[in-house]
Amino acid sequence: MSTALVTDLTIFVLALLVGFEVIGKVPATLHTPLMSATNSIHGIVLAGALLIGVTAHTVVGYILAFIAALFASANVVGGYVVTERMLKMFRRRPQPQVQAQPHPELDGKGRS
Amino acid sequence: MSGFTGDIQLVYVLAAACFVIGLHLMNSPASARRGNQVSIAGMVIAGIATLILLIHDGTVTAAGWIVLISGALIGSAIGLYAARTIQMTAMPQLVSAFNSVGGGAAALVAIYGYIESESNAGGVLGTTTVFTVLDVIIGAVTFSGSIIAAGKLQGLVPSRPIIFRGSRAINAALAVIAIGAAAFMLTTASLPALLIVVLAALAFGVMLVLPIGGADMPVVISLLNAFTGTAVAMAGFVIGNWALIVAGALVGASGSILTKLMADAMNRSLANIIVGGFGTGDSAVAVEAAADAHVRSIAADDAAIQLAYASKVIIVPGYGLAAAQAQYGVAELAGLLEDRGIEVSYAIHPVAGRMPGHMNVLLAEANVPYPQLKEMDEINPEFARADVALVIGANDVTNPAARRPGNDISGMPILDVDQAKSIIVVKRSMGTGYAGMENELYFNPKTSMYFADAKKAMAELTAAVKTLVG
Numbered sequence: 001m002s003t004a005l006v007t008d009l010t011i012f013v014l015a016l017l018v019g020f021e022v023i024g025k026v027p028a029t030l031h032t033p034l035m036s037a038t039n040s041i042h043g044i045v046l047a048g049a050l051l052i053g054v055t056a057h058t059v060v061g062y063i064l065a066f067i068a069a070l071f072a073s074a075n076v077v078g079g080y081v082v083t084e085r086m087l088k089m090f091r092r093r094p095q096p097q098v099q100a101q102p103h104p105e106l107d108g109k110g111r112s
Numbered sequence: 113m114s115g116f117t118g119d120i121q122l123v124y125v126l127a128a129a130c131f132v133i134g135l136h137l138m139n140s141p142a143s144a145r146r147g148n149q150v151s152i153a154g155m156v157i158a159g160i161a162t163l164i165l166l167i168h169d170g171t172v173t174a175a176g177w178i179v180l181i182s183g184a185l186i187g188s189a190i191g192l193y194a195a196r197t198i199q200m201t202a203m204p205q206l207v208s209a210f211n212s213v214g215g216g217a218a219a220l221v222a223i224y225g226y227i228e229s230e231s232n233a234g235g236v237l238g239t240t241t242v243f244t245v246l247d248v249i250i251g252a253v254t255f256s257g258s259i260i261a262a263g264k265l266q267g268l269v270p271s272r273p274i275i276f277r278g279s280r281a282i283n284a285a286l287a288v289i290a291i292g293a294a295a296f297m298l299t300t301a302s303l304p305a306l307l308i309v310v311l312a313a314l315a316f317g318v319m320l321v322l323p324i325g326g327a328d329m330p331v332v333i334s335l336l337n338a339f340t341g342t343a344v345a346m347a348g349f350v351i352g353n354w355a356l357i358v359a360g361a362l363v364g365a366s367g368s369i370l371t372k373l374m375a376d377a378m379n380r381s382l383a384n385i386i387v388g389g390f391g392t393g394d395s396a397v398a399v400e401a402a403a404d405a406h407v408r409s410i411a412a413d414d415a416a417i418q419l420a421y422a423s424k425v426i427i428v429p430g431y432g433l434a435a436a437q438a439q440y441g442v443a444e445l446a447g448l449l450e451d452r453g454i455e456v457s458y459a460i461h462p463v464a465g466r467m468p469g470h471m472n473v474l475l476a477e478a479n480v481p482y483p484q485l486k487e488m489d490e491i492n493p494e495f496a497r498a499d500v501a502l503v504i505g506a507n508d509v510t511n512p513a514a515r516r517p518g519n520d521i522s523g524m525p526i527l528d529v530d531q532a533k534s535i536i537v538v539k540r541s542m543g544t545g546y547a548g549m550e551n552e553l554y555f556n557p558k559t560s561m562y563f564a565d566a567k568k569a570m571a572e573l574t575a576a577v578k579t580l581v582g
Contacts, residue, residue, distance in 0.1 A: 002239075004352060005239055005349075008348070008349055008352065008354075008357055011354055011357050011358060011361075012345055012348075012349075012357050012358075012360075012361050013361075015128070015357065015358040015361035015362060015365075016361040016364065016365050017365075018132055018361075018362070018365075019135075019361055019362040019363075019364065019365025019366060020365045020368075020369065022132060022135045022136045022139075022362075023135060023362075023365055023366045023369050024369060025136075025139040026135070026138050026139055027139070027140070027141075027487070028373075028460070028462060028468070028469055028472070028487045029141060029460075029469060029472045029482055029485050029487070030138055030141060030144055030469060030472070031370060031373075031467075031468035031469025031472075032203060032207075032465075032467055032468060032469035032470050032472065032473045033138070033144060033148075033469070033473070034135075034138055034366065034370075034468075034469070035207055035333070035334070035337055035366070035367075035370065035467065035468060035469075036203070036206075036207055036210075037134070037135065037138065037147070037148055037151060038135070038337065038341065038362065038363040038366040038367070039207055039210045039211065039214065039337065039340075039363075040151070040152075040155070040210075041131050041134075041135075041151060041155075041359045041362060041363055042214045042218075042340050042341050042344045042359055042360060042363045043155065043210075043214060044127070044131075044155065044158055044344065044355050044356055044359040044360075045214060045217045045218050045221060045344045045347055045356060046159065046162075046184070046217070047124075047158050047159070047161075047162040047353060047355055047356065048217070048218070048221040048344075048347050048348070048351055048353060048356055049180075049183075049217055049220070049221060050162045050163070050166060050180055050184075051162065051165070051166070051221075051351060051353070052220075052221065052224045052225075053166060053172045053176040053177070053179070053180045054166060054169050054171055054172060055171070055228050056172075056173075056176050056179070056224070057173060057176075060227065061224065061227070061228075062175060062176065062179045064220050064223065064224045064227075065176065065179050065180055065183065065224070066179045066180075066182070066183040067183070067216075067217075067220055068183070068216075068217045068220040068221055068224070069179070069180050069183030069184045069187060070183040070184070070186055070187035070190075071187060071213035071214070071216050071217035071220070072187065072213070072214070072217040073183065073184040073185075073186075073187030073188045073191065074187040074188065074190045074191035074194070074210075074213050075187075075191065075210050075213045075214045075217065076155060076191070077187070077188040077191035077192050077195070078190070078191025078192065078194050078195040078206070078210060079191070079195070079210050080148065080151070080152050080155070080195075081191070081192055081195035081196065082194075082195035082198060082203075082206060083148050084145070084148055084149075085195065085196075086200070086203075086473050086476075087141075087144050087145045087148055088145065089473070089476040089477050090141040090144065090476045090482045091476070091479070091481055091482065092141075092142070092481055092482065092483060093481050094443075094447065094479045094480070094481050
């Protein structure tokens, strides 16, 4: 067994254990954003997709590189944006729904 | 590993550290946003490092750059559009779609790597073949399985379990084909064999998700999430990239934890869910009303009196609430009660939505502050102190029958709604939930049924409370 493989396996196992430890502490309230966040993290496969480009010199190579880059970037960009969108909604106190359009009748009697 | 590649590997480790720290910050809603931003920073670092590596390498052709850049731009635009426009009720579909493309990309990376090294004189190394096969199988199963799951959630594929004669034989055949082709690849580098593995795995992914019912979707999504992570980690082994290995392992761990939590919350084993045939989908079967002689129904005015003069109200939302788009109405009613000094909290069962934590997001969107959202273990002891438990769109997770042995939901952890002093159930009809069982809660003398669509009921109750106290 090569040293590189042993190193890779070590990293994999330790990362798994760290993952169990860290994610076990995430409260149920945040499980959807968590899943969406981990979704964007596996978008790191974009790095793998881009590295295809180093050796791709054939039509098949280009096609695979294109699809992989497309999939992975949709994954990573969409994942982060939607996670951010969700997390923004989690507030400790209720806030007026729309700040851009002031509702005079709602002002001053927010529920906080 | 050349010196430069080694340095870049260190940058990838930095990115991986950002992912871990980002996930760690998600242990509280207060720091979760910062966590996501740390994670984004890690991703940007990894992206820049990869670009530097590509430029430094200098072998990317002009066509290669065009392909990569256009792919990344189009993909980003699609991802951005989907993320910006998606309804929160449709989050499970989006997560499924991202699982799908993530798994697909991971499989493609390995397929490309195999094509590339197969043409080399030295052939493919044995260990690389193992990881390639694992990546391709898991990635392809995730790709097709997630598409079916998203289709079921979106209603494009019937959400009821689809089981047909001979499906087990087909599954067995697919497994034999995939394993046979993979075994052949260990002795001889063969691209056709890899393609056979890909096709068998794609078909297997479809066959895996088809028999699973709509109610089991939280488990399926979590499982496919774990698969995607594992596929990405395998891709990391194939190309020797630590960032992919660490990120994949983290996602694999997260998906596994959530899968277990969801399966436990339904008191069903993973094997039982995958065999399928339980979650019968969104159409609740109506039971003949004649048998329901002991059910007491209540009008808006009486329900409003109970709510307005309570000192503690616990709201028990289920997926029906989101399906009726009633979360804003609930939040309005709850706000009205809070203005009167009534303590309002929400009891959230782990499988209340279509994916883990889904209900919390839906309520957060409706401006419900997160400290009011209580997990099952936290809220259950509080029901005894509650004057009114208001059940909206939740069914099986409130059925006291789960405490007794000998029925379909025996042993399933439930919300102790029946401990409350008074119970109001908002429901369209006496239809049963996914388990197809009568809910004994409805026949409890303390329970009154408010027969209406959730959205309409919330509007009526809010109006009635306003009239009463205004």
